[in-house]
Every structure is written in C-alpha cells, then in structure tokens.
Amino acid sequence: MYFAQRNPAQLTNFLGKLFVFSFVWSFGGNFRRDENLDDDGGIIQRGETKQEVSVTYEFDNFVHETFDTEPPLGVRLPTGNKTIYSYFVDMKSGNFVLWDILVPSTQTLIEKSAIMSLGDLHNSQAEQQKTILANEIVPTVDSVRYSFLMALLLLDKHPVLLTGESGVGKSSLILNMIKQISKEGGTGTKADSLLGSVFNFADKNNDLIENIMTLTRGNEDSAVEKMNLFGSQKAKPSPGVLSSIIQFSAQTTIDRTCTQVIQRLVRKGRDSMVGPRGRKVIVFIDDLNVPAQEVYGAQPPLELLRQFLDLGGFYDTKKLQWKNTTDLTFTAACAPPGGGRNVVNPRILKHFCMLALPTPSTRNLQHIYQVQLGKFLHEGDFVPEVKESLFSFVSGSIAIFYRMCNEMLPTPTKIHYTFNFRDLSQVIQGLLQANEDVIVNRDLCAQLLAHEVTRTFHDRLISPSDRERSSTLPL
Ligand SMILES: Nc1ncnc2c1ncn2[C@@H]1O[C@H](COP(=O)(O)OP(=O)(O)OP(=O)(O)O)[C@@H](O)[C@H]1O
Ligand SMILES: [Mg+2]
Incomplete structure (x- = not known):
C-alpha cells in the first residue's frame, strides 16, 4: 500500500517531498552537471571548469535554503554529502531514498550473467553473445534515473529531449528505455x-x-x-507502446520525416490518424539538430515536427487535406551545437522537457566496463590469473583515456584530436575479442591492452612527437 493511503494525515508533507523532487528535475535537470560530485570521491577529471563544478552545489544549496525547513512550511531534506539529485521519493515509505539502491553491484551483475549463461554455448552463439555484450547497456545510476524520468514523462505525453556531450550514451539509453516500455506490461x-x-x-x-x-x-x-x-x-x-526510430542527418528531407513519423499510425475516419487499438506511439528522433539549414536559416524537418507539436497534426500534401494525429509523443536526443550540429530554434525547443545527461563519473565508467569485461571473462575459459586482471584492464584503459583527453588537445592542425567515451568503448570491445587459448598470463594481458590502446589512440596521432609521448604512457 502506498504511503499516502496508509497515512492520509501526512499527505501535505508527502506532497511537499514530491514537489521538491519534481522541482529538482524540472529546473535542475538540464544543468550541465558534473557527475563525479555525486560520487563519494569527488575526483575532478578532464579539466572541468570551476563554473561547472559549482552548478551542482549551487543548485543543491538553493534547494536546501528554499525548502529545508520544519514541516508544515517546508520538508526535511536528506542530510549527508550526496546532493539532492541523488535521491528519489519512495512511494511506499514516503522517504527520500538513494537512487544507488536500484543499481545492482558490479559483482552481482557479473555473476548473474554467469548463472544465466550456464550450459554449453555453441560457437555461433558465443560469437553472438560477444556482440550483445558490447551493445547492451549496463545499468548505472544515470541510466536508471534518466530512463525512469523519461518514461514517466513520455507515457504522460510530454515530449522529452535528452542532451549531453557526444558519446555519453544518450542514444543507447533512450533505445534501451523504449525497448523496456515496448514490452507487454512495460508501461x-x-x-x-x-x-x-x-x-x-x-x-x-x-x-x-x-x-x-x-x-x-x-x-x-x-x-x-x-x-x-x-x-x-x-x-x-x-500492451506496451509502439515506437519508431528516426535517425536525422544533414540530408534528411521533410517528406521522408513525415512518412517515418506516421508509419506506426492507422487511419481513423477521413481526417485523423491514431495509434493502433489506442496504443501510444513514441517517435524517437536521434541527432535532432543535424539537418542542414536552408537559405533563411530554418531546418525544414524540424519545422515539420514543430507543426506536429504545435497543432497536433500535419498537412497531407498528396490528398491536400489536414490530418489530426493522436497518441503520438516525441522524444529526441542531441549533443550541444558545434561540429555540424546547428542551434535549434527555440520555437520547437519550448515543447520539450529538457534533461541533460552528465558525463559518466569515473566510478560509473569502472562499473560499466568491469561488468562488460567481467561477464566475458567469467563466461570464457580463461585462467584465474587473467580473470584477476579485470580491475587492472579497466583502470588502465580509463587512466589512458583521461591522459589522452588532457594531453592531446585539438588544435587547428589537429582538429581530429577529440576523444570521447566511444573511444574507451572501442578499447573494451577490442579486449572482448580476446581468445582464451592465447591470453594465458598477465604479461599477455598487458600486451593485449597495449595493442588495443595503440589501435584506438596512438594510430590517430599525426606528429612524431605526439606518437613518442603517447608510447611512453605507463601501462
Ligand atoms: N550504461 C552504459 N552501458 C554500456 N555502454 C554504455 C553505457 N553508456 C554509454 N555506453 C557506451 O557509450 C558509447 C556511446 O554511446 P551513444 O552512442 O549512445 O552516445 P551518444 O550520447 O548518443 O553520442 P552522440 O551524441 O555522438 O550521438 C556506446 O558505445 C555505448 O555502448
Ligand atoms: Mg547518439
């Protein structure tokens, strides 16, 4: 039974807590935050500026100053060194609870998969397993809370835009979330x-x-x-929602966008289109801001989306007739403007609830890649010495990745010196190709790591001095 049903007398206080939670995510959800601050260590990596660091704390202080007073005027907020972003309100006990509780530990995730995959895997299945491992999303605090918030908003028909630096995992997170709510009972x-x-x-x-x-x-x-x-x-x-996924590119045309948006809808009457049997249809638009601007600065596919959002329908150019659409909700992802990505017109942005996905903290990176690699090592027939080097593999890759980001900076002659988490994923994917008959001791593990790192980072460097410097990186 929910808290509010059990304790009707405390309803005001409970609603106060829910209000604070909603306030935090609606006003603070789109700040460019540094996730490392939420983790205990508070290690600040990758040259974050002072300004970014303070946003989390400033907002946390503001929320505490505004709401943290004795009931009934305010609510008691959790104390401790975690910021207000780290908590949700438990509907059963009526208290603030850490999101961390919902995320299984690294070890549990590794072992769970080992139990699930007991039994002989055929060779082709084992190959498939490797690709699944590399593509599937590992639950982290961020993936859990952002999936929850997005699903909640989308199912209530509020369009959501997820933003954040390139490679932080926006597309994978949304695809995973849509997959979950598309299942029977998923909503x-x-x-x-x-x-x-x-x-x-x-x-x-x-x-x-x-x-x-x-x-x-x-x-x-x-x-x-x-x-x-x-x-x-x-x-x-x-029955779960229906979804369609649209990948925008610079060449996306308005006609194609229109066909893709309405592809899941069915006709109802002369002038409307609805979801089949009343099911909700979620349209995910990846890389919302890349379509090229036309001569007057507009991005035609986005203008079409704005029409859908503003007026709830579209003009059928074949039948020359207006059609209303119902059961349709949009979600989108885009990285900040720059490098081929344009500034999006505020007229369309105003329709979206905006959430910014922070760059993963070092702890989250450790968690994600230890689970991916740990599953692989557990399932394979590796010798214990190799299995034990899991932590070194992952820490080594992360350390080198940070060094490359900090030391190899882009300049006009080296514009391609931009490293993001996708590169780190590539290193780990390379490690996932290891063969248990070949990698049989620690030295070979180190060589394998060196090989993968060279392939991903060193091969991209163009000047001999940079190559020299990168090859001296400690492994
Ligand atoms: N929680 C996670 N578990 C496993 N892998 C993850 C997780 N988060 C991110 N990744 C990995 O990070 C990489 C980048 O993710 P993704 O392509 O979704 O980034 P993006 O934010 O959409 O980038 P872009 O803005 O360039 O489109 C992928 O290889 C993905 O597998
Ligand atoms: Mg993407």
Whole structure:
C-alpha cells in the first residue's frame, strides 16, 4: 500500500517531498552537471571548469535554503554529502531514498550473467553473445534515473529531449528505455517494469513488513495495484507502446520525416490518424539538430515536427487535406551545437522537457566496463590469473583515456584530436575479442591492452612527437 493511503494525515508533507523532487528535475535537470560530485570521491577529471563544478552545489544549496525547513512550511531534506539529485521519493515509505539502491553491484551483475549463461554455448552463439555484450547497456545510476524520468514523462505525453556531450550514451539509453516500455506490461507499475522498479521498489526488495501486511490485509488494494498509472483500470498487462526510430542527418528531407513519423499510425475516419487499438506511439528522433539549414536559416524537418507539436497534426500534401494525429509523443536526443550540429530554434525547443545527461563519473565508467569485461571473462575459459586482471584492464584503459583527453588537445592542425567515451568503448570491445587459448598470463594481458590502446589512440596521432609521448604512457 502506498504511503499516502496508509497515512492520509501526512499527505501535505508527502506532497511537499514530491514537489521538491519534481522541482529538482524540472529546473535542475538540464544543468550541465558534473557527475563525479555525486560520487563519494569527488575526483575532478578532464579539466572541468570551476563554473561547472559549482552548478551542482549551487543548485543543491538553493534547494536546501528554499525548502529545508520544519514541516508544515517546508520538508526535511536528506542530510549527508550526496546532493539532492541523488535521491528519489519512495512511494511506499514516503522517504527520500538513494537512487544507488536500484543499481545492482558490479559483482552481482557479473555473476548473474554467469548463472544465466550456464550450459554449453555453441560457437555461433558465443560469437553472438560477444556482440550483445558490447551493445547492451549496463545499468548505472544515470541510466536508471534518466530512463525512469523519461518514461514517466513520455507515457504522460510530454515530449522529452535528452542532451549531453557526444558519446555519453544518450542514444543507447533512450533505445534501451523504449525497448523496456515496448514490452507487454512495460508501461504498468509492476515491480519488474521500468516505472514499477521505482514506484514499487519495496516489493522488488522483498520488504518483509510489506509482505506480512499484504497477507494480513487481504485483497482490499489489489484493485489499486491493477490500476494502470494513468487511470485506466485493466486486469491484463498493458500492451506496451509502439515506437519508431528516426535517425536525422544533414540530408534528411521533410517528406521522408513525415512518412517515418506516421508509419506506426492507422487511419481513423477521413481526417485523423491514431495509434493502433489506442496504443501510444513514441517517435524517437536521434541527432535532432543535424539537418542542414536552408537559405533563411530554418531546418525544414524540424519545422515539420514543430507543426506536429504545435497543432497536433500535419498537412497531407498528396490528398491536400489536414490530418489530426493522436497518441503520438516525441522524444529526441542531441549533443550541444558545434561540429555540424546547428542551434535549434527555440520555437520547437519550448515543447520539450529538457534533461541533460552528465558525463559518466569515473566510478560509473569502472562499473560499466568491469561488468562488460567481467561477464566475458567469467563466461570464457580463461585462467584465474587473467580473470584477476579485470580491475587492472579497466583502470588502465580509463587512466589512458583521461591522459589522452588532457594531453592531446585539438588544435587547428589537429582538429581530429577529440576523444570521447566511444573511444574507451572501442578499447573494451577490442579486449572482448580476446581468445582464451592465447591470453594465458598477465604479461599477455598487458600486451593485449597495449595493442588495443595503440589501435584506438596512438594510430590517430599525426606528429612524431605526439606518437613518442603517447608510447611512453605507463601501462
Ligand atoms: N550504461 C552504459 N552501458 C554500456 N555502454 C554504455 C553505457 N553508456 C554509454 N555506453 C557506451 O557509450 C558509447 C556511446 O554511446 P551513444 O552512442 O549512445 O552516445 P551518444 O550520447 O548518443 O553520442 P552522440 O551524441 O555522438 O550521438 C556506446 O558505445 C555505448 O555502448
Ligand atoms: Mg547518439
């Protein structure tokens, strides 16, 4: 049973907490934050400026100054060295809870996969497994909270734009989130769904007290549990959303965009198009800001999207007729302008709730790549000595990546010296090709790492002095 149902007298206080949570993400969600500050160590890497560092703290202080007073005028905010971004409101206990709780530990994730893949894998299956490992997204605090926030907004028909530096994982995060809410029951609040993992996280954690209460209480709130979050009362699991994915490029035309946007909709009557059997349709537009500008500075595909958002329909140029669209929600991703990406017109931006995905902290990077590589080493037939070098593999790759970012800076003659997390992913993907019959001791591990790093970073350097410097990097 939810907190508000159990304690109606404390409703005002509880709503206050929910208000603070909503305030933090609606006003503070699109700040360019430094995620390292949320982690205990607070290591500041990659030459972040003072200004960026302070945004997180300044906003955190502001929220504390504004809301942290004795009830009923304010709410008691969590104390500790974590910022307000690190908490969500638990609907069952009515308290602020750390997002970290929802993320399984690195070791659990590695071992879980090892158990799942017990049994003989055929060769082709093993190959497939490698590509899956490289492509699948590893749950991190960021992926969990941003997926939750985006799914919540999208299912309530608010368009969302996810922004953040290139290579931080925007596209992968949204694709993964859409995959989860497209599953049967994916839009509901059962504990194993995306929204349910936050709303009903106590159930997932097998909360003993809650279980006892359910047993003694009987069926009184089973109707509530069955209720879909958005009001429709259904006994069956909800069918999940339909989605279409549009990758924008500089050459994207307006006609193609229109066809792709409406491809999942079906005709209803003469002048409207709806989702099949009332299902919601989510259109994901990747790299929203890359279409080329026309002579007057507009980006035609974006103007079409603006028409959909402003007027709820489009003009069918074949039948010369206006068509209304319902059940359609947009989500988009784009990196900040620069390097072929244009400034987006505020007239379309105003429709989107904007969230900025921070660059992953060192701890998150460790987590992601240790899980990917750890799964691979666990499943393969590697000798224990190699399995034990997991930590060194990952820390080594991350350290070298940071050194390259800090030392090999882009200049007019070396404009391609821009390294991002995709390069780090490439190093790890190279390591995932290791063969258990060849890599049999620590020295070979070091050689393999050196090879992958050379392939990804050293090969891109153009001047002999840079090459010299990079080859002296400690491994
Ligand atoms: N949580 C994660 N788990 C596993 N891999 C991740 C995670 N986050 C990011 N990555 C990896 O980071 C790389 C970059 O991700 P992605 O392509 O989604 O970035 P992007 O933000 O869309 O970049 P761009 O702005 O250039 O389109 C991918 O190789 C992806 O696998
Ligand atoms: Mg992308």
